[in-house]
Amino acid sequence: MDARYKSREIERRSLDVDGLKRSFLEWLVYSVGKDARAATRRDWFHTVALAVRDRLVDRWMDTTRTYYQQDAKRVYYLSLEFLIGRLLTNSLANLGITDQCRQALDRIGLNLDDVVEAEPDAALGNGGLGRLAACFLDSMASEALPGYGYGIRYEFGLFEQRFEHGWQVEYPEQWLQFGNPWEFPRPEVLYPVQFYGRVEEFRDSVGERAYRWVDAERVLAMAYDTPVVGYGGDTINTLRLWSARATRDFNFGHFNDGAYMKAVEQKVLTENLSRVLYPNDATEGGKELRLKQEYFFTSASLQDILRRYLQHHSNFDSLPDKAAIQLNDTHPAIGIAELMRLLVDQHGVTWDKAWDITRATFSYTNHTLLPEALEAWPVRMMERVLPRHMQIIYEINAKFLNRSKARAAGDNGRLSRLSLIDERGDRRVRMGNLAFLGSHKVNGVSALHTELMKQTVFADFHAEFPERINNKTNGITPRRWLHQANQPLAALITSRIGNGWIKDLSQISALAEKADDLVFREEFRRAKRKNKKRLAAYIARQTGVDVQVDSLFDVQVKRMHEYKRQLLNILQAIALYNEMRDNPTVSWVPVTKIFAGKAAPSYHMAKLIIKLINDVAKVVNHDPSVHDNLKIVLLPNYNVTAAEIIMPAADLSEQISTAGMEASGTGNMKLALNGALTIGTLDGANVEIREHVGEDNIFIFGLTAEEVNDLRASGGFNPRDVIASNPSLKRALDMISTGVFSPDDPHRYHPILQALTDGGDHFLVTADFSDYCQAQQAAMDLYRDQEEWTRKAILNTANMGWFSSDRTIMEYATEIWDVHPVKPEHPAETET
Template identity: 50%
Template structure:
């Protein structure tokens, strides 16, 4: 990605988009901005202002300082049109915004000084008030957030398109060991970072029918007549890059009804009917990931996907029209990235908008679509590759179904010409799955309509070509590529781990934060005992902070000098939290049996949410909490073993967990995890990894060196061999007495207050089916954990290994990922923004 000359943006008189006093970034200006917003925006006086009021006032004052950069960036695109990235994602797990914006503006100290004048001694105290935005759930949404941050930092014009969910997926509380879901009312106190734009709303249709007609040029055409409509109202969130003027935006769509109130229904006494349309339409943006275990849940999820995709594509087309740019030049000005299959309907919707609304012919519309759309695949799991029942799809999107049929017809004709008489390959590549109930394969639609398909780790991209889409790879080998995921060092080191960031600034200079390859300079200090101790102290500082949080939340005291052994991620059988839990039981039994001489004192920490309808994942949470209850109450475990489950794991909590972790558990079944990004955050913060050859673990191990990584488990090909050879988990149990003893203790009710039935579904599954090969990998996992115990004894050596993990983690910066997208997939250039008025 080459660098462009900065655009000299001479702003209108008086020289800035805003009053220069509202753009100042010294402590006096920030204090004045807070005072002004307390009075005029919040209607409060300083003596009566609550901590939340001060958070809101500071946030508004900071937002003021974003506005010059934000409007200048929007004007730059208008004045000098060039290709912009449209990142379509069902999730954006952006995390708290205040501290991130303070860091990127470079005014954390100034904000802290302004707060002191209001009697608040710590910026951290104010940051704690901020709610976690409920716009995402897991790795998919967090990756999207990291990418948007890197796009702004690299000064690449971009818009992130998604849904403004009123409620997040859920807040997790633990009650009697079980996960309980409660509503995530993240907007209840107001969100100062959004800018509603009601004058740029879009209409979206559902249901109804299609009809054919002949236009005034004698061409046969179709039109869609929906029987239901909703309005998408955009809310923009400014996303500033690190210490640059470029400020992109997240455009989130809120659903409104076309008619909010039916006076006729109200007047005849139908009070619910009077607002029925409003309630039904607004449900579209009500909650992140409605339960798709019911027909209504699946229907709502499909409606959500079409809603935000249609609004976003309409917005892109409108932007061209407003700038008097030909619709045929769409690929020159927009590159549309599909973040997994959730926005895959974009292929059909863009075709509909071009053919039905802009009256282009099929060939021209298809060329525009295929030159504009790219698709990132994030999973190999069949249940996560979206397929929509044909009947459901037709009832909601009849015109789109016609377009998909035509896309499929034309594509299959090409395949027939290439593979004459091969009906088998036609069945495999068709967008329509004919087996069982007919369904639309959204991954196939995205693959056919995209100019590039990328996986998110080297192994994952290889498996896409070999296992998931091999027939498509043979047809279009040039379409398939890899871009290994990355994470932003601004949030995950500079914000999350200020002690480490300060040490890096002192040792290698502050440029590391935008050039992570500079971390390699740390290797020159790998044998320096004093520096290694200083590096280790940054970790201890994080552990003391996390230990304090654990005590406040659970009342459990943990020893910061113990090894913090951490597995935090979505709870799923393939991620194998139950494998980790079983080895904890084995360590527990070794201590009880007096075999603990070589065991390192450990605090084993779990965190993550289970999908509300996923019974086995919720049982695993109950299992972990049962172990924690037993272990933590046993005096024999004092100073040796503690188990913690962190409730409601999110970005805010992650910022405390990653800097405090000694050992990172990345133990998914080989071939199941696309990439992972937690593994990267841990490595950047100096954690050592115990893991399988899965996802980005492969590349992490290559970068940090096999001697600085604790490897175990069967490879992806060995797992495939077991699948094909009538895998018998019981045979592995019989070969390992420690494993048999652990399972027997579970069955006796030792970790469930004597209830011998509670965990039977879990242990029976492991003994008979074991779909993710926990039993097959258990012995090697214990061996690797024994290696961890031995390594922990030599603290200098552990610190050296930790330093090497940090020093060699630069490849996993999201800046590198975005540069690869820009160069190999999107073909976009930076557009630096130079503001001539003084905003400093």
């Protein structure tokens, strides 16, 4: 133990079992305020979390101090979403004290697994984009990179999903209800953020034209810091989340007029800014409050970044050498105009210099090509909410368009596409174009996605700036998604190749040679079976459905979206159900279809697909004629915590999006790493997964992105012809349309059938159906041969090393950020 700790009365830093136990008992009494007899499971969770937190504070301060003293270049990851999930298991594992903690609790008569279950799941994000940000935090800390996350401390995270009569119903998610032991409020870290008002022009001290933003409304951004523990516990970085606070004028100004209630009401309205996460995944509603959220957290973060920079510098020339700012999609792209405003209006930097600094500091990640997800704020809204930023955007645009090659070539079509303003219809600010123009690097999230970016949304910008677009294929943290979530497999791997893979996942390739080892296969299967039993118990608890542990667990877990094609999956399930009923004497491979995922509350089609899955499940699961060979479950309230149970238990991973539409996918990586075989289209990162695991170890089907493009362009696709020529598809659709699954409302699914026929089947469900069924058949056939299946599953795990977010983050660090590892210095630490 550290010498500096020994003199303390309370062993706040002790990592041994006795020290932990004493800390727990202290914390329970003196901070939670309960005695052991009265303590609930939640009290114990808070107790343990606070005691564990004690054990990382020194390292956290050492890390921060080292960055400061070395004036290290930091990277700031700006993201409207951080889908971090629970932190107790993660903190213990990364600090390396899981076993000690378990034993300490044992001695008090408690079970660590029960205590862990009392932690709420921090769902400050919707799906892949938010979870990627959380994996990146883990990787930055584990790679000793000086990285900060900046976002919003939403009081309400992503809604809780329940099913009522099979329909999705949303409930508020109150993760902060009982307090959050991981966060440190920083009431002194407070920045003003303005909205509305108007811009005044004036002459500055040297007679130059200058602007000030006046008569604006003011909100304060208050910081809450959460430590981000790297693997090994040496580097502990910071996630800084902003919460909206009314200014003191609000509190007291109206009060003096006697309008006390009005003042309080105003305060509540102001603080609504950070109340709730928008539940739309990859779609933008154009809501004013959303724009205000984006500006709120971006402005506060930039002010904080500049404050930190100015501790060591007196001008802004070297800002790009000391700060890299990554824009996680366009949500923080207003930061480009904001940094220009801060530099030009507040710090007197000249425009051209400010622009060079801005571009050298920012970089931008694009996460989708879907047109409905590309943010475009109405100019009239932007003028009202952020009048100075609108001016700055016009100025950036005018200077850019004046100099662009398109103008030189007299190409007006291209010029209008390059413009930051979409002039068609109501004028809008194209945030993607702003982000592109204001960044030195722009990246896609898989090889295919990056190529398509060059060919589609950013084709004109790519011609203008051919060096700017680059690829950074996504990754996942092996700590949370294998070491912590899948302890049976993690222990097996470590028993054979040591534990180096946790920190360096490329080492997992050493497992490949074990794929032919019968003993290893048996143990691999045993680990999978253990995970499947755990999932089966969870399914029974959540849905009441009993599933066979030895059936093929066929898993599709992700947001509900038409492009992700849960509909294709459930149609195949209906076709399989029919085959099983038609051929009762055949010995079928038992299959359990497992779905989970939330639909945006306003996405009616996605919610109808949820209802369809639940309706089909009800019929199939109660039909004795299939002899339990097919079960369908839709698990409610998919979140990080549920994913940690599901991922390790899957046999088959459904990655079946319409090719060209899934930017990357990351669930595909979690499932393959945990030994599931993928059934998927050549979309997003599936393409690269195939290259790594080998084409014999993956089930690829369906149209390619190019074929999808051609088919849509030719207009020659008639879904009715496809349906007519495929009896099993026709039968499945007829069953839906005649109310077999909805006898209470036979027309319920008319909108789905309409979309698949007259609607033109935009997502090509019918076009890919037959090929998909064949791939499913191949999977079921292979599953009969458990030795062969296991061999391929092992090869999946062994060949997924490249998909570690450590690899991804080091590519960002070297190719975009120029940020380097910094080892924290621990001043008073001495060996004893």
